């Protein structure tokens with residue numbers, strides 16, 4: 001069993017107005033178990049994956065269990081430009097119990113599936129990147145047999161490590177690839193910002209064998225915007241739905257110091273925004289998550305603010 005913690009008002013504060021000028025005044029705090037589709041609203045569902053067990057298992061520095069609340073704290077202070085027919089719901093956090101990451105993932109999959117069933121767009125906050133395996137599987141439950149869902153991962157890492165010793169933050173896309181292979185299907189996986197100095201030859205070989213569509217970090221910048229856009233458009237044309245996952249460690253430490261594994265040579269936020277614009281414009285985005293925020297290593301809450309700004313951008317443009 002994982003632990004489900006109800007959304008907490010302590011995470012939502014900021015300046016006050018009597019016109020819902022700020023997101024902490026707009027957000028609703030609800031129990032996921034009791035949630036039912038509300039047809040009068042377009043709904044964005046925040047759910048925290050408050051676990052760093054996958055990072056611990058992957059020999060990284062722990063602390064990302066604190067990530068979801070740190071993002072909420074920054075998001076709540078940001079201006080609300082959502083219209084009255086759009087609601088932002090905080091469904092609280094899922095936590096790992098007794099280091100049982102696999103059970104946490106199973107329950108997170110059930111939670112995502114419930115959100116999709118009730119026509120809410122999941123916006124999951126991490127937490128270690130093993131969240132992606134759970135999130136993807138929840139989305140997959142609603143995909144018809146002939147439909148395809150593509151994964152777009154903004155990351156320094158492929159996260160295609162074998163899960164022989166259990167699942168961890170470095171294994172989600174390996175697990176997905178193998179499960180697709182077992183069904184004679186290919187994984188549709190695009191990785192943006194991959195660093196040669198952060199992925200082994202065997203990971204590159206496995207990525208090639210799975211036909212992973214990747215862009216190296218040195219080509220994932222505004223200087224290559226047209227190329228990035230073309231690659232994204234080609235990838236998205238070939239799928240019916242898109243799941244997007246943003247691992248904050250893909251961004252340079254200059255922008256995102258507070259992550260599980262620092263990336264001094266990472267990419268910049270502008271190319272992420274340009275890519276998100278295209279992804280949103282495709283009309284195919286069904287789920288988003290932001291992972292690996294580690295507030296213990298943040299500077300002046302910059303990484304938490306960056307993560308909150310990305311959520312802010314998506315909920316205001318989707």
Ligand SMILES: N=CN[C@@H](CCC(=O)O)C(=O)O
Pocket residue numbers: 058059060129157158159161169170171198261
């Ligand atoms: N989600 C992160 N996965 C990375 C961690 C890298 C590191 O710890 O330096 C990976 O396994 O490659």
Ligand SMILES: [Mn+2]
Pocket residue numbers: 155156157247249250
């Ligand atoms: Mn990473």
Ligand SMILES: [Mn+2]
Pocket residue numbers: 129155157159169247
């Ligand atoms: Mn990752």
